[in-house]
Amino acid sequence: MRNIWLIATREFKHYFISPIAYVVSFVFLLVMGILFYANILASSVQQYAPGVQIIIGPMVTLFLFSAPAITMHTLADEQRSGTLELMLTAPVRDSEFVIGKWLGTMMFVMVLIAVTWVYPIVLNQMIDPGIDQGLLVTNYLGLILMVGAFMAIGVTISSLFSNQIAAFFATLGVLLVLWMIGYPSQALGAMGGGGLLTYLDISEHFYSSFYRGIIELKDVVYFISLTSVFLFFGTVSIETKRWR
Amino acid sequence: MIQVEKLSKDYGNRRAISDLDFTIEKGEVVGFLGPNGAGKTTTMRILTGYLPPTTGKVEIGGFDILDQSLEVRKLVGYLPETIPLYNDMTVFDYLYYMASLRNIKDREIRIEEITERLGLADRLDGYVGKLSKGMRQRVGLAQAIIHRPEVLILDEPTIGLDPAQIIEVRNLIKEIGNEHTVLLSTHILPEVEQVCDRVLIINNGRIVAEDSTERLQSRLMGSQRIILKIRDDIAEVSSLIASTPGVLSIQQKDDNTMEFETAAGDDARAEVARRVIKAGHDLLELRSISMSLEEIFLELTREDPSANIDEVEEPYETAGRQAE
Ligand SMILES: Nc1ncnc2c1ncn2[C@@H]1O[C@H](COP(=O)(O)OP(=O)(O)OP(=O)(O)O)[C@@H](O)[C@H]1O
Ligand SMILES: [Mg+2]
Numbered sequence: 001m002r003n004i005w006l007i008a009t010r011e012f013k014h015y016f017i018s019p020i021a022y023v024v025s026f027v028f029l030l031v032m033g034i035l036f037y038a039n040i041l042a043s044s045v046q047q048y049a050p051g052v053q054i055i056i057g058p059m060v061t062l063f064l065f066s067a068p069a070i071t072m073h074t075l076a077d078e079q080r081s082g083t084l085e086l087m088l089t090a091p092v093r094d095s096e097f098v099i100g101k102w103l104g105t106m107m108f109v110m111v112l113i114a115v116t117w118v119y120p121i122v123l124n125q126m127i128d129p130g131i132d133q134g135l136l137v138t139n140y141l142g143l144i145l146m147v148g149a150f151m152a153i154g155v156t157i158s159s160l161f162s163n164q165i166a167a168f169f170a171t172l173g174v175l176l177v178l179w180m181i182g183y184p185s186q187a188l189g190a191m192g193g194g195g196l197l198t199y200l201d202i203s204e205h206f207y208s209s210f211y212r213g214i215i216e217l218k219d220v221v222y223f224i225s226l227t228s229v230f231l232f233f234g235t236v237s238i239e240t241k242r243w244r
Numbered sequence: 245m246i247q248v249e250k251l252s253k254d255y256g257n258r259r260a261i262s263d264l265d266f267t268i269e270k271g272e273v274v275g276f277l278g279p280n281g282a283g284k285t286t287t288m289r290i291l292t293g294y295l296p297p298t299t300g301k302v303e304i305g306g307f308d309i310l311d312q313s314l315e316v317r318k319l320v321g322y323l324p325e326t327i328p329l330y331n332d333m334t335v336f337d338y339l340y341y342m343a344s345l346r347n348i349k350d351r352e353i354r355i356e357e358i359t360e361r362l363g364l365a366d367r368l369d370g371y372v373g374k375l376s377k378g379m380r381q382r383v384g385l386a387q388a389i390i391h392r393p394e395v396l397i398l399d400e401p402t403i404g405l406d407p408a409q410i411i412e413v414r415n416l417i418k419e420i421g422n423e424h425t426v427l428l429s430t431h432i433l434p435e436v437e438q439v440c441d442r443v444l445i446i447n448n449g450r451i452v453a454e455d456s457t458e459r460l461q462s463r464l465m466g467s468q469r470i471i472l473k474i475r476d477d478i479a480e481v482s483s484l485i486a487s488t489p490g491v492l493s494i495q496q497k498d499d500n501t502m503e504f505e506t507a508a509g510d511d512a513r514a515e516v517a518r519r520v521i522k523a524g525h526d527l528l529e530l531r532s533i534s535m536s537l538e539e540i541f542l543e544l545t546r547e548d549p550s551a552n553i554d555e556v557e558e559p560y561e562t563a564g565r566q567a568e
Contacts, residue, residue, distance in 0.1 A: 006344050010330075017332045086328035086387070089292040090345050091317040242296055 003092045004100040011074065011104020024069045025112055028062050036119050040126070049127045055119045056139040056211065063109075063147050064179060068171035070108065071154025072164045074101045075238070079162040088242065098155065098234040102227075105151045113144065135213040142210025145223035146202065150175060152227040156234035159241075178202045202226075245270045245395055245425040246291065251300035253286050253449075260286045261449035264300070268442075270394075273421035275440035275457075276429040279545050283449040284429040285325050288397050291427070292322045304395055318346075321393030323401055327384035331373025335364060335383055338372055339390060346391035358386045361416065363409060377404040385413065389420065396420055398428040402435060414439050433541060447545040470513060473501045473529035474520060484519050488512055500528075 015021035032055075039054040075098075078084040087097055124131050153174055158167040182201030198204055205223065209216040246268040253260045261283035268274050276284050289295040291302060293313045301308070307315040330338055336355065343351040359365045362382045367375065372383060381404045388396060401417070402410045417426055417439050430436060436443055437457050445453040474481065478500045485504055486494050490512035494504040506512045513530055520527050 002347075003345065006341065010333075010341055014330075014332055081328070081331070082324060082326035083328040083330060085289075085294050085324045085326070086322075086342075089294050089317055089320070089322050089324075090342070091314050091347075092345060093314070242294065 003096040004103060007092070007097060007100025008103035008107060011101055012107040014104070015108045018073070020069060020073065021108065024066050025115075028066050028112060029115060031062055032058060032116060032119070036122075040123075050123065052120065052123070052131055052136045052139055053211070055116065055123065056143060059113075059116060059143065060146070060206065063143075063150060064175055065172065067147065067150035067154050067175060068168045071105055071151055071158055071171060072167040073158070074105060074155045075159035075234070076161045076164050076167045079159075079241075084241070088238070094238045095231075095235040098159070098231055098238060102152055102155045102231055102234075105155060106148060109147050109151060110144070113140070113147075132213070138210050138213045138215055141215065142206050142219070142223075145210075145220065145227075146206050149202065149223050149226040149230070152230035152234070153178075156230045156237060159234050159237040175202075245272075245305055246427065247301075247303045248287075248291075249301045251287070251290065251302060252298050253283075253290060253295065254298045259449060261446075264446075264449075264451055266444055266451060266454060268425055268427060270425055271421065271423060272442060273417065273426040273428070273440050275436035275443045276427060276446065277431075277433070277436060277443055277541060278429075278446035282446045282545075284446060285399055286449075287446070288322075288399050288427070288429065289324075292320055292397055293317055294324075319394045321388040321391060321396045323384050323388040323398045325399040327380050328387075329372045329380060329383060331371065333372055334369050335359070335372055335375070336368040338383065339386055342387045343390050348391050354390060355386075358390055361412070362386050363412070378406055378409065381405055382409070389416075392424075394424055396424060396426045396428075398426065400430055401428055402430065402432065410435075445541065445544050452544045468506050468511070468532050469503055470506060470516075470532045471497075471501065471503055471529060472516065472520070472527075475500065475526035475528055478502050481520055481523060481525060484523060485516055488515050488519060490515070503533075 035058040036055065039050055043050040043054075075084075078087060088094070120131060120136050154167075154171045157171045157174060158164075161167040161170065178200065179202050182198045182204045184197060199222075205219040209219045246266075248264055248266050251264040252262045264287060276287070278284050286295070290297050291304065291309065293309050293316055296310060303309070304316045305319045307319070309316050330341075333341065339355045339359070340351055343354060348354060355368075356365070359368060362385060364379065364382050364386060367379060372380070375383065381401075385398075385401060388398065396417075398417070402413050405413060414435065417428065420426060421439070421441075428440070440457060442456050443453070444451055472478070472481075472485065478496060478498075482494060482496065482502065485491060485502070490506045492505045492507060494502055496502045504516075511532075513532070517527055517530055
């Protein structure tokens with residue numbers, strides 16, 4: 001546990017030095033701000049009360065694209081710079097190393113998410129009966145669980161490359177595939193066998209429950225399992241590195 | 245402290261090291277020599293648990309490197325060939341991080357102590373990524389010894405250091421070697437003579453020689469060469485020397501110096517001295533000259549590998565057994 005924490009905090013601090021993290025945060029918050037403003041304008045013109053979804057919706061999409069940028073360096077850079085040799089010969093388990101890396105990215109993401117908390121506050125001031133607090137909390141909970149899975153996928157894929165750019169595109173590819181894998185099942189639906197694909201689809205587990213203010217145990221389990229499975233893959237990937 | 249048995253490593257189909265056998269006792273400083281690509285780094289990576297062996301067994305401090313990897317890693321300090329540094333950290337943060345992972349107490353004091361010793365004290369707040377090559381090497385070394393490891397494994401520790409720092413680091417290694425076990429690889433042969441108790445010479449993934457530096461020098465020659473110098477004309481004693489038991493051949497160097505050869509281990513110096521003095525000559529010098537480590541190294545790592553094994557490895561085995 002201690003090692004995980006040490007590795008995570010080093011990783012977390014790295015974000016405040018790295019230019020990539022600043023660029024990602026800047027773009028993320030900028031786009032969030034623009035979309036928020038646009039949505040508020042649209043709702044006032046069209047005379048409807050905007051909900052929490054105008055904040056969460058864009059944020060989910062932004063995370064889909066920024067998660068690979070947040071995780072791309074994690075293990076790829078350790079391999080490129082030779083520090084992997086240091087870590088794998090230090091008294092640290094491979095799993096502690098991978099989990100520590102993931103936790104570090106999560107700490108950074110939590111900061112990013114915390115900053116976006118201003119939008120619900122602003123929104124709450126603007127609309128009359130205030131926003132649906134329950135819906136807000138479920139949405140943020142779902143978002144954090146989902147982003148946790150994104151980070152696990154990203155960290156694991158980063159272990160496969162010593163080049164950050166390669167890690168970025170590979171992660172983006174995997175995330176997009178997992179995001180849309182449910183679509184073909186609609187076509188397959190008639191033939192059956194689409195169920196598994198739908199189950200694997202990430203968006204399915206978010207939009208049909210958390211997004212609507214429902215906490216479904218199966219969706220919580222899904223995200224935690226997805227995160228654990230990928231962290232396990234990441235550990236295996238680091239272990240097999242030794243055998244190459 | 246370190247026990248290696250029948251250690252082999254394949255990279256794909258390529259065999260990098262084959263059937264290495266050696267033991268390093270506690271408190272020994274052992275030099276690991278060999279030409280580029282001989283397998284030094286590979287061996288060290290296996291010892292530190294970075295790479296698993298293809299076959300064979302390694303124990304460090306009684307722990308198996310595969311089954312008790314974490315125990316082994318706690319004992320070992322390691323400076324890899326490519327210095328493993330986080331460029332985005334300051335020297336202090338980096339060392340503090342490594343010290344934390346090693347779970348040592350009084351980290352600040354230890355860092356202060358070690359950076360003082362390695363001439364890094366004024367660089368603590370600088371970013372590792374901005375350091376010069378030699379400074380980076382020092383930070384790598386600091387990281388390797390910060391937890392006072394029982395076993396220190398250094399892959400070319402003095403590469404890139406300035407002369408003053410090389411001396412400092414060699415002294416440091418000797419000091420650590422008083423109590424702890426050190427295995428270091430190097431291409432600087434005088435370094436081996438200065439700091440190591442013993443050398444392992446490896447070529448094409450095989451150990452071709454293993455002995456103390458002095459014994460290696462005399463063994464390799466098969467015979468021993470001795471210089472004799474007297475005040476008078478050397479020609480007067482030449483027949484006297486030639487007839488001494490154990491002397492194989494003589495060769496006159498200049499008016500009062502000659503070089504003679506004796507069988508290895510059969511030191512005829514005492515008898516020669518007696519005879520020279522008895523004959524009424526002033527004995528000025530009588531010393532054995534040995535081959536330099538460079539010569540030995542080149543001899544052992546010649547291109548033709550069969551020559552090494554047949555001519556060199558064999559006598560070593562027997563010699564080693566006699567010594568035990
Ligand atoms: N990761 C790897 N994959 C494939 N082959 C490798 C790998 N690392 C080393 N080798 C090969 O194994 C052999 C031994 O290499 P090693 O790095 O151990 O040599 P070395 O004795 O440290 O040499 P140097 O003096 O140049 O540092 C070489 O032939 C090398 O090409
Ligand atoms: Mg090497």
